[in-house]
Amino acid sequence: AQSVTQPDIHITVSEGASLELRCNYSYGATPYLFWYVQSPGQGLQLLLKYFSGDTLVQGIKGFEAEFKRSQSSFNLRKPSVHWSDAAEYFCAVGVVSEKLTFGTGTRLTIIP
Amino acid sequence: DAGVTQSPTHLIKTRGQHVTLRCSPISGHKSVSWYQQVLGQGPQFIFQYYEKEERGRGNFPDRFSARQFPNYSSELNVNALLLGDSALYLCASSLGGDTQYFGPGTRLTVL
Numbered sequence: 706a707q708s709v710t711q712p713d714i715h716i717t718v719s720e721g722a723s724l725e726l727r728c729n730y731s732y733g734a735t736p737y738l739f740w741y742v743q744s745p746g747q748g749l750q751l752l753l754k755y756f757s758g759d760t761l762v763q764g765i766k767g768f769e770a771e772f773k774r775s776q777s778s779f780n781l782r783k784p785s786v787h788w789s790d791a792a793e794y795f796c797a798v799g800v801v802s803e804k805l806t807f808g809t810g811t812r813l814t815i816i817p
Numbered sequence: 818d819a820g821v822t823q824s825p826t827h828l829i830k831t832r833g834q835h836v837t838l839r840c841s842p843i844s845g846h847k848s849v850s851w852y853q854q855v856l857g858q859g860p861q862f863i864f865q866y867y868e869k870e871e872r873g874r875g876n877f878p879d880r881f882s883a884r885q886f887p888n889y890s891s892e893l894n895v896n897a898l899l900l901g902d903s904a905l906y907l908c909a910s911s912l913g914g915d916t917q918y919f920g921p922g923t924r925l926t927v928l
Contacts, residue, residue, distance in 0.1 A: 709859075741919070748821075748907055749860070749919040795859050803850045803911055804873045807859030 707732040709798050711808035718786050719816050726781040726811050728796030736798040738779045739805065740770055743793045752794075754802075755779065766790070791815045819844070821910050821920035829926045830898050838893045838923045842910030848872075849891040850917060851883060852907040860907055866891055867913055895925075903927045 708731045718724050730736065737756055741749040753764025760772040770781045779796060793812050797805040822841045830836050842849050848867045852860035862875040866885035880896045889910075895902055903926050909917035 739916075746924075748921040749909075751916060751918065754916055797859075801873075802915055803848050803865045803867075803909070803913075803917055804862050804875075805850075805852075805860075805917070806862065807852075809857075809859050 707736060707798055707800070707806050709796050709806055709808035711794075711796055711811050713811045714809070715812045715814065717814045717816060720788055721785050724781075724783045724786045724790070724813070726794050726796075726813070728779045728781065728808060730777050730779065730796075730798045732777075732798060732800075735772075735774065736800055737802050737805075738770075738772060739797040739799075739802075740764065740768070740779075740781050741795045741797060741807075743795065743810075745792075749795065752781070756802075786813075786815055788815045788817070821908055821918055823906075823908050823920040823923050825923060826921070827924045827926075829928065831928050832898055832900060834898050834927075835894065835896050836898060836925060838895075838906050838908075838925070840891045840893070840908030840910075840920060842889050842891070842908075843918055846910035846912055846918075847889055848911045848913045848917075849885055849889065850909045850911075851891070851893045852909065853877075854905040854907060854922070855901075856904070863893070898927045900927050 740752040799805040850865040851863040854860040864883045865873040905922040
């Protein structure tokens, strides 16, 4: 069975600093990989996705993620965070894109 | 274009009752998936429907059921509610084999 690990429950970053959120997955082949963001009380917004091809994926809001097959990782990065980036971030994997397994999430706090 | 819509926004039920949650997908999307998100956790897959047929089911008891209508909207039904069913229920739609887009969710509280 596939699984997703987000080892950081909570991360605090200063505004303007760089950000990296970790995601490791377990699956026999390369699954579809996603990062979603959730603001309090809201649904999930897709930041970016990886299906195949270039392992560095660009998303919305200045986010990017890099797929590393050898490490079974799909870490999310942003060079300079903004206060509006404070939210919960979820990594997800799936054999097909509609049946996703999510990680437990990383809560991002931004300090001035 | 309207995104995925869900109703109601909030719902309070008591143990043993039944609940029906509704989802309208993005226009043109034929696939609808349902997820349960318990507070402090990531969403957990419940069902996927495509062209009115069940295409997948997660590890949930038979108290949970769903269906998809000819207009591709969907209902999630939960019978004999338990306290542990309290959660945010998310609906997502896609064209089929493509990226899912999520609705705002229905917050269910079971007392």
